[in-house]
Amino acid sequence: MIDSKKRDSLRTLGLSSCALGLLPAAGCQLSPSAAPAYASQDEDLWQQADDIINNIAHTEFPDRDFPVTDFGGRGDGETDNTEAIAQAIAACAAAGGGRVVVPEGQFNTGAIHLKSNVNLHLEQGAVLSFYTDAKHYLPSVMTRWEGVELMGYSPLIYAFEQENIAVTGRGVLEGNGSNTRWWPWKGRWSRAQWPVDEVEDQKHTRTPLFEMAEKGVPVEERTFDENYLRPPFIQPYRCNRVLIEGVTIRNSPFWLINPVLSEDVIVRGVRCVSHGPNSDGCDPESCNRVLIEKCLFDTGDDCIALKSGRNADGRRLATPIQNIVIQDCEMRAGHGGVVIGSEISGGARNVFARRCHMDSPVLDRAVRIKTNSVRGGLIENVSLRDIVIGQVKDVFVINFYYEEGDSGNHLPEVKNLHVSNMVVDQAERVFYLRGFERAPISGLTLHNVTIKHADELGVLENVTSIETESVTLNGEPIAI
Template sequence: MAYANDSIRIAKRDSILSEITGAQMPQKSLKILSFGAKGDGKKDCKPAFDKAMKRASQMGGARIIVPSGEYLLNGPIHFVSNVCLELQEGATLKFSPDPHYYLPVVKTSWEGTFLQNYSPFIYGYQLKNISITGKGTIDGNAGTTFATWKSQQKKGQQLSRDMNHKEVSIEERNFGEGFYLRPQLIQFFDCKNITIEGVFITNAPFWCIHLLKSENIICRNIRYDAKLVNNDGIDPEYTRNLLIENIEFNNGDDNVAIKCGRDNDGWNTNRPSENIIIRNCKFKGLHGVVLGSEMSSGVQNIFIENCTYGGYCKRGIYMKTNPDRGGFLRNIYVNNCQFGEVEDLFYVTSMYAGEGMDNNHYSEVCNIYVKDISCKKASAAAIVLQGTLAKPIHHVTFENVNVDKAGIGLSFSNTETISIKNCNLGGYVGIPSTASQKDNLFNKDK
């Protein structure tokens, strides 16, 4: 089995790129200071942002300009269509850490299950042409409250999964106060034509950017220092036609985690995450790029290329599912990526967390093409493929994978049709030396 022809891969990628335009930018503008905002870090500016959004809607769209200053927000910003929120250099949106400000609950999702929960801090539902641009900062300021909730979330987490499996109506899945399910910093849900560009993101309550059931999106030149609990960088879920480029990640969890619903919700939604291009990024955090584990609607047509690292990642590329999930991971292309020291460079498992082994919702994992990737050290393993007896991982190609040092080079189980070409895992072996007389075993007993 040969590596997927480069020209075919490039043509497929470029066809997807031709469909991605991001948001149409509005021509008219509004100044947030005109609505009573004050960048002194003390005055509650939420009413001003609410008024500006309302006025922009009445105008058919506008650019809301936020100049330098610190703007306290006692509650979320709810977007309307055809709006660009422009955070100029020196501008900081600083959200209150008080959970009460993010009620009443809104339609959202939590770890792959649809439900109603605290509002994300920046939120849009069923909108089009929305954007966040500029060199300003979005500070979730969540360290004293939301970041402490993980130890208390088990009750709400388990209830949400039970409701998912029992297919309880979304209207009855009411969470919020008392359940400790942390909201996302930015979530656009069922939206089209989105651009997020240039901003600096820090101190998120949970995932930083959650792109849920949305399409035609550009995430570009974003910078992170987001190290609170589960501060994933970008989480596309049921999302298609997405370009992620020139991002400097520095996250307390996954840099990019491509998801597609958990279990019953994923199967019933039946909308894969697809046509996603990740390029020219610097990875730093728990994992570089992750597919899963919530992926029950399937993930396909993913391109990861020309990326490097800004620091440590536990795993470079990580694909994970288990027999609870079903769905598929297929048509994955990884090209020209470099890492420093990792635990595992490339890890694919159909047995994530050992969950669901008594179930029979096996995932299909296939058509993975890896070329020209490297790392300086993989302390655990360079390449791991873990399929299942019921559905082995199949049709995977590795070409020009180079790892200077590795605890284990290859670990394959339950796999079929695997191709390896020009790979050095754990170092390089040079030209063999010529045997001398003293090396001759037959002479040693004489």
């Protein structure tokens, strides 16, 4: 039996109960369609996106090459090329910059540390195959893991406080993550195909690291003799002018592309294919002026996730992720297509995504914001347009109850989320929006959105308003 409150909600939506499948949750305030203020602002919004792209400072390298084979490198699939690559990078940097070239062949290696003015270039047929023994990623370096700084394993490709750096070419970066290497450190996982080892489990490092951050332990003291935190694949840390272009990245231990506290970053034409735990495709953290374009994401976690630090550590650094443009990308498998959070304590602003295609029976969400009252953070001015979605489970997700839920004193805030010109072929739910009663979700505008088929409208809980214009669900217009 439908109670009167829910029946009133249905009447406001202009849909019958059988068309919904799931009724709006308590606390949602539904408003009629407003005047198309967003439409009049559309061109101004997207001029901001163009301005961000035009203001990105580009990399530039001298026209000289340093083949790793000139320094003893061998692409025979057996030789350890770690030292040869390091020598080539050092020589290139000392000469004022250029390309360190990896030719065709399989070059085994440990951690690679880039220096200013160096472009690590993989020719067609080149494979950089990274060792899975953690000893190859020591000594420890300054890094960030799930939004918390520590002295941890070196990322597979790492740069610290460098400028004008690149990883380019048509070759492959092979992380060799698998059900027997790196990935089992995750411990329990819904898709785990390994027995859980009670010793080699990230929880034994993750939990004390997060406790250290909450207590304000200095970063240089956040070290672990037994460390089971898998390193990200590519991490420029406090770098300026970064280009990652053309390469294919496979089977990462952890996040694939993870610029941190960096400016002027371009990720272009990269194929991210990794289905292990936490195989996020591209996760810029606390960065400014980032362009992600013409990339393919086929991942075991979020395709693109924008972040700015976790809890106390994010508030300590207080650096938002800002001025981001995502365009002409393809998202296949993943937990989310365009995602903000969950490590978002530093906030996010001025995020634009356009001309993207998302489609997979195992793509969980198209647009996702995840946070809670322990994270906090202001997320504002997020715009998406010209988005084509084939199959997805949830179209729009804003969840203030992620992980710890409502157990803190740092209220998240989401303002000014605009979506225009979106077509969805098939979804299970349109909305999963859960704000707090004392901190509702506001400022969501949908303009020219067509949901051809969805089983359910979904959940709308503590949402102050959704402004709609030309929005249809299952062939019927809706105004929320």
